[in-house]
Amino acid sequence: MKKILTLGVESSCDETSVAVIENGRKVLTNIIYSQIKDHQKYGGVVPEMASRLHVMNIIPCITKAIKEAGIKQEDIDLVATTKGPGLLGALSTGIAAAKTLAYTLKKPFIAVHHLEGHIYSNLLDDNSNFEYPCLALIASGGHTQLVLINKPFDYQLISNTLDDAIGEAFDKSARIAGLGYPGGPIIDKLAQEGNPKKYRFPSVKTANPLDFSFSGLKTAALHMSKELNLLEQPKDSQIMKDFCASFQNKLISELTGKTFKAAEEYNANQIIIAGGVAANSFLRKVLVERTDLNVSLPPLKYCTDNAAMIACAGHYRYLNGETTALDIEPKANLSLFPEKSKL
Ligand code: KG4
Ligand code: ZN
Secondary structure: OOOOEEEEEEOOOOEEEEEEEEOOOEEEEEEEEEOHHHHHOOOOOOHHHHHHHHHHHHHHHHHHHHHHHOOOHHHOOEEEEEEEOOOHHHHHHHHHHHHHHHHHHOOOEEEEEHHHHHHHHHHOOOOOOOOOOEEEEEEOOOOEEEEEEEEOOEEEEEEEEOOOOHHHHHHHHHHHOOOOOOHHHHHHHHHOOOOOOOOOOOOOOOOOOOOEOOHHHHHHHHHHHHHOOHHHOOOOOHHHHHHHHHHHHHHHHHHHHHHHHHHHHOOOOEEEEEOHHHHOHHHHHHHHHOOOOOEEOOOHHHOOOOHHHHHHHHHHHHHOOOOOOOOOOOOOOOOOOHHHOOO
């Protein structure tokens, strides 16, 4: 059987990434140019700077990916890219580059939803398949949702966050405590040496018990940070580690409690995790240790934004008979649920 080589492009936020994968699963290369250092001094992503850095880095990333994959341009069978959601200027660069490549190579082009990419990251470097109905916990910098996947590409929204996304709760609270950006990995690391029971955070109530809400916890983190005078504490102090462990414990128990409840309510055969927060070591531990349900975790290196996951989703869309016209435009607020899409 002929191998299908997919070149994927991802540029929705602050990572310029280009990957080449074989038959949807085997990652030949996954180049990621992270802009984190450039944005760090501003405490978060500066959209205009993100666009400019994508423009600078996209062609070097494509060239490097093709070289490292050990292929020639002409060997590429399919070009996949992220169409949204994300920063408009950032998305535009990746889409323009991917379209141009598909056009000049005369190869099929497919534009995929960023969150579908995160979902498909579970299949990379693996040969298992999703077990439907499958419950996806999407936990990233922009989204916190429970999604039931009834069959391939059939997504049903079960619950959503009413305010902040969980990644935002990590990032904003880290900033409040003077820990820098991005907060998720920093809190995760400090929490490993902290006491998760040291400080108590208020319980969260939502009208739909499966919905999420993190703004109250963020406010509680702000008050606690003032009380403990965290801005004046060394980053590696025990107070800081205990604060991180307690806050993370609360956020992760909110996520996992509702995920386990929904999985039982909807008779899911499998729970999968998708999005940058899937890299959280405590979340991964709880998901493995505290349930008998069947859980799939994406490989750590494919949790945060990368092009291999986009190539994987694109490959399966293509096998499903889909391609995308070359006049497609980026969508900043694209929904995974078509009827809710808006510009
Ligand atoms: O999926 P992603 O790379 O970008 C979006 O699509 O949003 O997710 C980025 C988010 C950030 O909020 C970051 O703080 C969080 O994922 N994150 C983590 C960890 N690694 C990244 N959150 C908690 N623990 C981590 N280890
Ligand atoms: Zn993402």
